[in-house]
Amino acid sequence: MSDLSSSTITIDAPLADVQGALFALGQYPTWSSAIKSSEVVESDDQGRATKVKMTIDAGMMKDRVILDYDWSKAPGQLTFSLDDADLLTGMDGSYSIKAIDEDTTQVTYELGVSLSMPIPAMMRQKAEKATIDQALAQLKAALEA
Template sequence: MADRTSSSITVKAPRPEIMAVIADLEGYPRWASGIREFTVQETGPDGRAARARLTFDGGPFSDTVGLAYTWEGDDRVTWDLVEKGNVVTGLHGSYALADAGGATEVTYELTVDVRVPMIGMVRRKGEKRIIDSALKGLKRHLER
């Protein structure tokens, strides 16, 4: 996989509240633009998703992929592609949460590989758009 793209935002909510929203994968279509459907296929011992299928509309691309999740309490979650889609051939992402003086800094990292040849700069710009949209949606959802 190529270099990751990342961005951060400060949310006026505690880490457990933010991670509860992040862990509610099936709720993503309500606040994350471009996410059409999330279906949890398997949960881990903590009740959080271990595997899920994601269907998204990402501008010129729409796809359905399978993801595997690793949760580190309310501090971090990572996910990796385990079922390729028609377009997406590689995917790794994470949310990391850190206390920020009465608020929480949320950092989202993402790397996506697609079947279509794409210049690295264009791919990173697309990743940045996905990340920024997700972070803004998460902040709006939690601070409303």
């Protein structure tokens, strides 16, 4: 797997609200235009999604993926990895969430993808960064509305 691209954003919303949005994996299409569909396939004994099927259309990155979610570092961090996809051969990432104060939260999103076709690293990293920045901006807009 390649190095991860990342960005951080500050959201004017309480930590619990941000975690609520990020942890509701089946609801991603309500705030992320890149996630066309999101279906929870498996959950753990606490009701948290552990396997999610998504249809992604993030410009250059278009695919149907199944992601495995790891809650071992929650609630401060939620990580995911690729289980299966049509085109991608790897997809790893995480959301790290921390309170700045009671009404402000910082989110760092890391993402790394590997493709089944040869793409120059610079183009892949540019696409990862654009995907991250768009997701964080849309999360911020949804939570601050």
